[in-house]
Amino acid sequence: MKEKKPMTRSQNMARVKSKNTKPEVFLRKLLWHKGFRYRLNYKELPGSPDLYIPKYRVAIFVNGCFWHMHENCRYSSIPKSNYEFWENKLEGNVERDKKNYAQLESMGIKVIVVWGCEIKRMMKDEVVAIERADNLVCEIIN
Template sequence: MKKNKPMTRNENMARVKSKNTKPEIFLRKLLWHKGFRYRVNYKELPGSLDIYISKYKAAIFVNGCFWHMHENCKYSSILKNNHDFWKKKLEGNVERDKQNYSKLENMGIKVIVVWGCEIKNMMKDEVFSEELLNTISYEIINRVPDNT
């Protein structure tokens, strides 16, 4: 098997929104066990959804804290190197997120965001994992889209 050359930090960082990341796969498995059936990397709707549950019209985004600027999160800080470049890029991501979420909600699709740091905690802590999964399940089934 051909080994990939190790990437520098910058190359690594530049791969925006990679698909099928570990946190995504972790959450999908839990949802599957809960009985939810979904499409992944669903491109027919705005934002190219990480997870889409058509039965409940629920879009789930698994957002990396760095890329999507998770507020008050230790994993979300703008890099000191090329600070202005990153600031602009990340703020652009957040703006795009906002637009996609409101398009979806306007289409009657509820948007549920799960943060990378939350999934990290889920991986470490079974009780937290169960609680958060229950909250997410409840939202998938019961929440009403914000399109009023």
Template structure:
């Protein structure tokens, strides 16, 4: 494996997007084709959910496994370089997520977290895609509507 320059990690991290990621766009297209209409990155709500479906009061977060420390996931690991910084940063993300989810639920909004690795798997396995999309759609539809 080729050894990288010290600036490479910084440059790579600077390129990471937080909106319109490939998994997020993929999930949005699946939901749109199922007839769900939504708002994107809804800033009026805590945590600015990636997808907010007002009709069902459902907030969907598409979480990257690395940035949100997905438990028991091969994509979620703390870098060895500058370990303390990354540990604090990533644990802070997880704490902030939990607080946002609690605030949303106290507002009567159902929170759904979809992990990046799950969407990557759906993108690979087209057969499972319909089953997972059906499960997500059923979960959204089973939430009580609030006027």
């Protein structure tokens, strides 16, 4: 029988999806059931927001805590191996995000960022999901 080799970090990171992730799909379904209609990965706008709700001019980004360096989050850390590479890459992501958010806001589009850890909590606890969904609806409408 052939032994299974452990994946290298590179192979593992290459398997990470950028679209249609579980947290993103969860949020999409939640908003759809609340009656919101949206565009997915709308390339006409800076940063291609994960969801764009044209009626309310709202761009929603579902950010992974690792890839976008969510502050004070247990899922956000820079890998110890090849530290400089990862530090530059992740900090570059954060800078690009800031630039995209500023561009969107200058166009009169409201930016909402929903973090992966928030959605994980929502997926585990229905009470948290309902509460956060209501807050999100208020953010979109106002």
